[in-house]
Amino acid sequence: MSTDVSAFQLVFTGDPALFAIVRLSLIVSLSAVFFAALIGIPAGAMLALVRFPGREGVIVFLNALMGLPPVVVGLAIFLTLSRSGPLGQWGLLFTPQAMVIAQTILVAPIIAALARQTVEDLWVEYRDELAAMNVGAGRRIATLIWDARFSLVTALLAGFGRAAAEVGAIIIVGGNIDGFTRTMTTAIALETSKGDLPLAVGLGVVLITIVILINALAWAARRAGEHYAG
Amino acid sequence: MSMRSPTSELPVIFTDVAIVAADVTILDGISLVLPGSSAPTVLIGPNGSGKTTLLRAAMGLIPVTRGRITWGGRETLPPDRGAILFQRPVMLRRSAAGNVRYALAAAGVPRVARSERTAELLALVGLTGLERRPARKLSGGEQQRLALARALARDPAILFLDEPTASLDPAAANAIEDIVRAVTARGVKVVMSTHDLGQAKRLAGEIVLLHRGRLIENGSAAEFFAKPRTQEARTFIAGELLV
Numbered sequence: 001m002s003t004d005v006s007a008f009q010l011v012f013t014g015d016p017a018l019f020a021i022v023r024l025s026l027i028v029s030l031s032a033v034f035f036a037a038l039i040g041i042p043a044g045a046m047l048a049l050v051r052f053p054g055r056e057g058v059i060v061f062l063n064a065l066m067g068l069p070p071v072v073v074g075l076a077i078f079l080t081l082s083r084s085g086p087l088g089q090w091g092l093l094f095t096p097q098a099m100v101i102a103q104t105i106l107v108a109p110i111i112a113a114l115a116r117q118t119v120e121d122l123w124v125e126y127r128d129e130l131a132a133m134n135v136g137a138g139r140r141i142a143t144l145i146w147d148a149r150f151s152l153v154t155a156l157l158a159g160f161g162r163a164a165a166e167v168g169a170i171i172i173v174g175g176n177i178d179g180f181t182r183t184m185t186t187a188i189a190l191e192t193s194k195g196d197l198p199l200a201v202g203l204g205v206v207l208i209t210i211v212i213l214i215n216a217l218a219w220a221a222r223r224a225g226e227h228y229a230g
Numbered sequence: 231m232s233m234r235s236p237t238s239e240l241p242v243i244f245t246d247v248a249i250v251a252a253d254v255t256i257l258d259g260i261s262l263v264l265p266g267s268s269a270p271t272v273l274i275g276p277n278g279s280g281k282t283t284l285l286r287a288a289m290g291l292i293p294v295t296r297g298r299i300t301w302g303g304r305e306t307l308p309p310d311r312g313a314i315l316f317q318r319p320v321m322l323r324r325s326a327a328g329n330v331r332y333a334l335a336a337a338g339v340p341r342v343a344r345s346e347r348t349a350e351l352l353a354l355v356g357l358t359g360l361e362r363r364p365a366r367k368l369s370g371g372e373q374q375r376l377a378l379a380r381a382l383a384r385d386p387a388i389l390f391l392d393e394p395t396a397s398l399d400p401a402a403a404n405a406i407e408d409i410v411r412a413v414t415a416r417g418v419k420v421v422m423s424t425h426d427l428g429q430a431k432r433l434a435g436e437i438v439l440l441h442r443g444r445l446i447e448n449g450s451a452a453e454f455f456a457k458p459r460t461q462e463a464r465t466f467i468a469g470e471l472l473v
Contacts, residue, residue: 134309
């Protein structure tokens with residue numbers, strides 16, 4: 001019980017260490033979702049529309065990538081960014097940028113796979129109309145992405161959920177350095193292993209609250225958008 | 231829309247056209263001339279007779295399996311010369327005006343001209359005042375009229391309408407018929423299908439009767455309804471089942 005009280009005290013007294021961790025966590029996860037969306041949505045839309053030999057195999061592979069093990073991705077990025085790795089000279093290992101790269105790789109397949117399904121469903125609906133209007137390939141993709149925008153929010157939320165909950169990859173490439181690369185999930189893992197449960201529980205409460213708040217905001221934005229745009 | 235000069239894409243000529251999909255013959259041996267006359271050509275026939283497929287083929291949306299189709303002697307219909315209204319048109323997820331603006335952009339109308347054209351087209355189909363309404367929240371009749379405005383955004387020479395009043399009440403159907411008359415008066419060739427024989431009588435200059443993918447009879451609407459030449463036509467006009 002005393003543990004719970006301590007946890008809530010940390011949250012409601014605005015503990016600076018806690019809020020630095022929360023801030024970094026949001027920056028890393030939202031950045032990863034942003035970059036993953038830039039890659040995943042157009043890639044998913046193109047996969048939905050373009051027919052080529054082996055396309056179904058690519059779809060199966062993409063769907064499989066949604067289950068990429070974070071520690072494996074973390075290890076791959078670690079080896080790539082380590083001093084002896086091919087991109088070692090960039091000096092990104094154990095930085096927030098490395099964490100964003102790792103999470104982008106984890107999140108992009110989720111957004112791409114969900115966007116592919118969403119856009120393909122809409123394409124079935126729109127195909128005849130767009131063909132009759134003689135809409136070119138580029139405009140078709142742009143139209144489908146725009147008209148599927150409210151459904152694609154779900155893909156972004158799924159991606160954010162993956163990023164916000166992820167610990168395996170970022171602890172490998174970020175190093176969980178206090179005040180620099182420590183996020184909510186890596187801090188929870190560390191504090192739990194140290195037996196310092198108040199901070200771990202407090203961070204857990206904050207993490208869950210933030211995830212709920214972001215989902216609620218996205219849901220409200222989607223409903224409002226659907227109301228006004230139809 | 232202004233009054234257009236006679237189009238060079240007419241007549242549309244079907245020569246022994248067959249369309250087969252998944253081993254099912256949808257159109258079989260259709261030889262037909264859709265003339266350049268200003269009055270609408272109306273396709274009639276029971277469900278599954280091939281009306282929709284014929285319209286789509288005439289629009290150039292589906293390839294023929296056998297035979298050929300020409301448009302004013304050409305092998306293809308230029309994309310900006312034809313437009314089609316599907317039986318269940320899909321409303322893009324934007325406002326009524328946004329749907330028309332999209333069609334204008336797809337047709338290559340310069341951005342500066344789109345607002346004026348949008349207002350003009352929405353007025354033509356009686357949707358002035360509903361510009362900002364989400365298209366998917368319009369009634370069925372309003373959606374059908376909006377789809378017509380979208381089709382007309384291409385300023386087509388030929389307008390294909392696939393059962394445009396199929397699911398509409400009489401008032402909404404009447405509004406669509408008025409629009410058909412208005413665009414016909416402006417020189418657009420309308421080719422449409424319908425199950426409503428009354429509507430066919432009111433609108434058609436020429437009738438095409440299809441049954442099981444074959445052309446049964448075609449000619450002037452007045453003659454068709456006064457003196458049908460075939461037993462199938464007499465049966466169909468009498469409102470009996472064609473088997």
